[in-house]
Amino acid sequence: MGPVLTRASPAEPIPPEGTDAAPALVARALSKRFAGRTVLHRLDLDLHRGEVRGLLGHNGSGKSTFVKILSGYHQPEPGAALTVCGQPVAFTRSGHDPAHGLMSFVHQDLGLVATATIVETFGVGRYLTGLGGRISWRRERSQLAAALARFGVDLPPDRTIAEIPVTDRAILAIARAFDRLADRRQGVLVLDEPTAFLPQDGVERVCAAIRTVAHHGVGVLLVTHNIPQALAITERITVLRDGHRVLEEPTTALTTQRLVTAMVTEPVGAQTTSRARRPRSREVALAVRDLGGAGTRGVSFDVRAGEIVGLTGLMGSGFQRVPYLLFGATAARSGSACVHGDPLPLPRLTPARAIRAGLCLVPGDRARHAAVLDAPAADNITLGDLARHVRRGLLRQDRVVAHASALMDQAGVQPLAPGRDLRTFSGGNQQKAVLAKWLARAPRVLLLDEPVHGVDVSSRAQIFTRLAALADAGTAIVLASIDHDDLVAVCDTVLVLANGRITARLHGETLTAQRMLTACYQHTRTPDETV
Amino acid sequence: MTPGRAGVVRRFGLLAIWAVMIAVFGVLRPEEFLTTGTVGAILSSQAPLLILALGLLPALTADTLDLSAPATLGIADTLLGELNAVHHWPLWAAAAVIVSCGALIGSLNAAFIVGFGGDPIVVTLGTGTLLGGAALGINIVPTAGISAWLVTLTRHPVLGLQLIFYLGLALALGTWYFATYTPTGRHLFFVGAGPDVARLTGINVTRYRTAALVYSGVIASITGILLAGTLGSSDPTIGPTYLLPVFAGIFLGATTITPGRFNAWGTVAAVYFLTTGVTGLELLGLSGWVNQVFYGAALVLAATFSRIVTRADPEGAQASI
Numbered sequence: 073m074g075p076v077l078t079r080a081s082p083a084e085p086i087p088p089e090g091t092d093a094a095p096a097l098v099a100r101a102l103s104k105r106f107a108g109r110t111v112l113h114r115l116d117l118d119l120h121r122g123e124v125r126g127l128l129g130h131n132g133s134g135k136s137t138f139v140k141i142l143s144g145y146h147q148p149e150p151g152a153a154l155t156v157c158g159q160p161v162a163f164t165r166s167g168h169d170p171a172h173g174l175m176s177f178v179h180q181d182l183g184l185v186a187t188a189t190i191v192e193t194f195g196v197g198r199y200l201t202g203l204g205g206r207i208s209w210r211r212e213r214s215q216l217a218a219a220l221a222r223f224g225v226d227l228p229p230d231r232t233i234a235e236i237p238v239t240d241r242a243i244l245a246i247a248r249a250f251d252r253l254a255d256r257r258q259g260v261l262v263l264d265e266p267t268a269f270l271p272q273d274g275v276e277r278v279c280a281a282i283r284t285v286a287h288h289g290v291g292v293l294l295v296t297h298n299i300p301q302a303l304a305i306t307e308r309i310t311v312l313r314d315g316h317r318v319l320e321e322p323t324t325a326l327t328t329q330r331l332v333t334a335m336v337t338e339p340v341g342a343q344t345t346s347r348a349r350r351p352r353s354r355e356v357a358l359a360v361r362d363l364g365g366a367g368t369r370g371v372s373f374d375v376r377a378g379e380i381v382g383l384t385g386l387m388g389s390g391f392q393r394v395p396y397l398l399f400g401a402t403a404a405r406s407g408s409a410c411v412h413g414d415p416l417p418l419p420r421l422t423p424a425r426a427i428r429a430g431l432c433l434v435p436g437d438r439a440r441h442a443a444v445l446d447a448p449a450a451d452n453i454t455l456g457d458l459a460r461h462v463r464r465g466l467l468r469q470d471r472v473v474a475h476a477s478a479l480m481d482q483a484g485v486q487p488l489a490p491g492r493d494l495r496t497f498s499g500g501n502q503q504k505a506v507l508a509k510w511l512a513r514a515p516r517v518l519l520l521d522e523p524v525h526g527v528d529v530s531s532r533a534q535i536f537t538r539l540a541a542l543a544d545a546g547t548a549i550v551l552a553s554i555d556h557d558d559l560v561a562v563c564d565t566v567l568v569l570a571n572g573r574i575t576a577r578l579h580g581e582t583l584t585a586q587r588m589l590t591a592c593y594q595h596t597r598t599p600d601e602t603v
Numbered sequence: 604m605t606p607g608r609a610g611v612v613r614r615f616g617l618l619a620i621w622a623v624m625i626a627v628f629g630v631l632r633p634e635e636f637l638t639t640g641t642v643g644a645i646l647s648s649q650a651p652l653l654i655l656a657l658g659l660l661p662a663l664t665a666d667t668l669d670l671s672a673p674a675t676l677g678i679a680d681t682l683l684g685e686l687n688a689v690h691h692w693p694l695w696a697a698a699a700v701i702v703s704c705g706a707l708i709g710s711l712n713a714a715f716i717v718g719f720g721g722d723p724i725v726v727t728l729g730t731g732t733l734l735g736g737a738a739l740g741i742n743i744v745p746t747a748g749i750s751a752w753l754v755t756l757t758r759h760p761v762l763g764l765q766l767i768f769y770l771g772l773a774l775a776l777g778t779w780y781f782a783t784y785t786p787t788g789r790h791l792f793f794v795g796a797g798p799d800v801a802r803l804t805g806i807n808v809t810r811y812r813t814a815a816l817v818y819s820g821v822i823a824s825i826t827g828i829l830l831a832g833t834l835g836s837s838d839p840t841i842g843p844t845y846l847l848p849v850f851a852g853i854f855l856g857a858t859t860i861t862p863g864r865f866n867a868w869g870t871v872a873a874v875y876f877l878t879t880g881v882t883g884l885e886l887l888g889l890s891g892w893v894n895q896v897f898y899g900a901a902l903v904l905a906a907t908f909s910r911i912v913t914r915a916d917p918e919g920a921q922a923s924i
Contacts, residue, residue, distance in 0.1 A: 401803055424805035435803055444797035446863070455793055456804045458786035466784045 094158030096291025173254030239274030357548030430516035500531025658822025671731035677842015679827025684746030684837025705824025
């Protein structure tokens with residue numbers, strides 16, 4: 073049967089914590105610059121055998137860049153050194169061979185294909201072949217069973233990935249990555265946010281699987297946003313901020329509050345405060361009660377006419393789904409909503425009905441949801457209201473262009489060329505055109521998802537000025553964004569979501585980027601501060 | 604839109620090649636090719652192909668597909684022979700039943716594609732094959748004796764051409780008007796080019812796609828009736844022979860006049876461009892096999908050109924994706 077079968081033998085001795093054995097991973101002076109901006113500053117990191125290390129940091133802290141250097145996707149700046157199990161790793165232009173057999177990765181999407189069976193998934197990329205190059209499914213099955221037995225799970229090999237629970241998928245991905253290590257008593261397993269989308273009860277089982285890997289002598293690097301989980305299963309935690317290692321201590325010495333403080337950047341100079349503008353009206357324009365669906369639960373809030381309410385949270389917390397649920401773009405499972413007192417038929421809501429009720433949605437994915445880039449700007453902008461340009465049975469393109477031109481001028485779209493395909497405009501001008509399309513409908517409630525994503529600085533300012541002016545004119549605005557500084561600058565109130573629920577309501581004095589970030593990570597509810 | 608010189612070439616290049624082709628055949632076979640008889644034959648005999656192609660444009664514009672349209676044409680043609688010639692039904696009754704069948708076929712396609720989310724290629728390949736078999740089940744041999752009134756009507760000469768040619772032109776005009784001058788036509792384009800964009804603008808994507816598929820079934824069945832009229836008989840094997848020419852015409856048509864979009868006048872130009880080529884080659888003595896080779900090659904080239912055409916930008920101002 074050859075050497076391959078020996079890899080499958082289930083009983084493996086747990087190695088002693090030999091002091092002479094080389095550390096699992098030694099990184100020295102890893103730096104990375106993109107377009108003149110340094111995203112990683114001479115990072116040193118030592119990972120011992122059998123250690124579970126947490127790597128924490130907010131968006132842009134450099135932790136993804138670090139993982140991408142380990143996987144060979146990025147090359148570090150000259151002067152860096154990386155040793156895995158005592159073997160130096162060479163960085164080459166074409167991407168270094170990621171210390172083949174010594175490092176293994178589980179990425180955030182787990183790298184699984186929904187329609188593939190468990191046994192296919194397990195073996196893909198290194199199928200055991202027999203005579204004539206055919207896959208030896210018998211050997212694949214015995215390997216799979218042995219690999220899963222190490223983790224104390226038993227999955228039916230012929231089920232597809234789509235048929236098994238998310239937790240089992242994550243464990244399968246971990247078992248597969250572990251199986252890929254040439255010698256399962258040494259090496260490095262990198263888990264990049266493996267539990268981002270797990271149900272709460274599944275986290276326990278995945279943590280147990282991670283500990284199993286470490287018990288074999290492998291160093292585990294757990295990259296995560298999830299502070300409670302990191303505190304529960306890691307032995308040491310490293311925190312990155314703006315590319316610097318700002319904290320590295322044994323987990324037992326750490327608290328949630330200390331980690332949050334380490335991760336959050338102190339604002340430069342005086343704290344940015346929310347715009348000093350109070351809602352002019354007491355009339356509730358949008359009332360949302362117990363909204364649920366697409367990962368959110370029990371979301372309730374009011375937006376008054378003239379108020380800008382921000383929604384934020386970590387990726388996967390559900391905040392970005394709220395505008396789509398309220399617009400009927402994603403079906404809500406439960407809840408109710410009223411626009412100026414008129415109820416929306418929430419579970420059966422369609423975008424067409426939402427528009428009739430006075431709502432508009434500016435989606436975040438411009439190329440897929442907001443506009444057809446290979447069609448003229450004028451056609452995109454006027455799409456929602458073509459009937460007004462029909463005269464004597466003819467859709468008058470000259471009127472369409474004139475109307476679009478006026479809307480583009482008002483929105484500050486450059487160049488003022490309504491006949492040109494939208495693709496030929498810059499990102500910022502495309503976004504202003506998309507905004508113009510919806511503002512032409514004079515919405516009573518405007519929902520936006522990341523309206524300044526991929527937009528240049530001056531267009532950003534223009535878009536925010538426009539939103540503030542709309543609010544002053546009485547439009548209720550809901551703005552979902554991951555950019556906390558933007559939210560502080562434009563919002564009256566910001567709601568923070570974690571695990572699909574609102575966990576903090578910030579406004580006035582409490583509306584700061586730091587409070588927002590703390591709320592994102594703490595998953596705790598602050599007292600309801602609505603007036 | 605102010606296309607530069609490159610834009611003009613892209614829009615009218617096919618017409619120029621067509622003119623060159625006519626000139627070449629005219630020089631090689633002056634007595635046969637450049638006669639009113641040949642021109643009339645090309646324009647009239649291929650009118651059913653044109654009508655079928657135009658009927659498919661809305662479905663393709665809405666980013667769905669109906670490969671079963673040629674088979675729908677075939678079964679409509681067969682049914683007309685069976686009901687009208689064999690069972691002596693009055694023409695109007697036979698036509699009513701046939702067009703209803705066309706609508707039903709379109710509705711079934713829509714149910715499987717739009718309702719259950721089936722892949723349009725697979726679904727309509729299946730229904731098309733099913734209908735092709737059904738046509739042979741109804742009658743395995745050609746049937747003569749179609750309503751004389753229908754024969755006279757479709758062949759009625761107007762300025763040297765049969766009436767059916769003008770029906771094709773009228774449908775082209777209607778299709779162009781619909782796409783250019785109605786909000787519904789504009790919506791349909793967005794349904795195809797950006798289904799999520801359309802949906803989030805309040806356009807009922809499902810309804811548009813369903814209507815486009817039903818329309819293609821209805822037009823294909825009407826084309827089957829007209830075809831039986833121009834030929835004076837019905838033939839259960841005729842449907843599948845339209846499959847390649849019709850899609851070659853549509854895809855080649857999308858590379859001209861309004862390059863990058865399925866469009867009525869481009870389809871007219873492409874259908875007759877292809878027919879001219881085949882007729883010319885046949886006059887040069889290459890008959891039989893040349894038909895399939897020519898249409899097959901044209902389909903592949905059209906598919907390739909349409910990719911190139913949508914990629915190249917006349918102003919060179921294409922931003923990165």
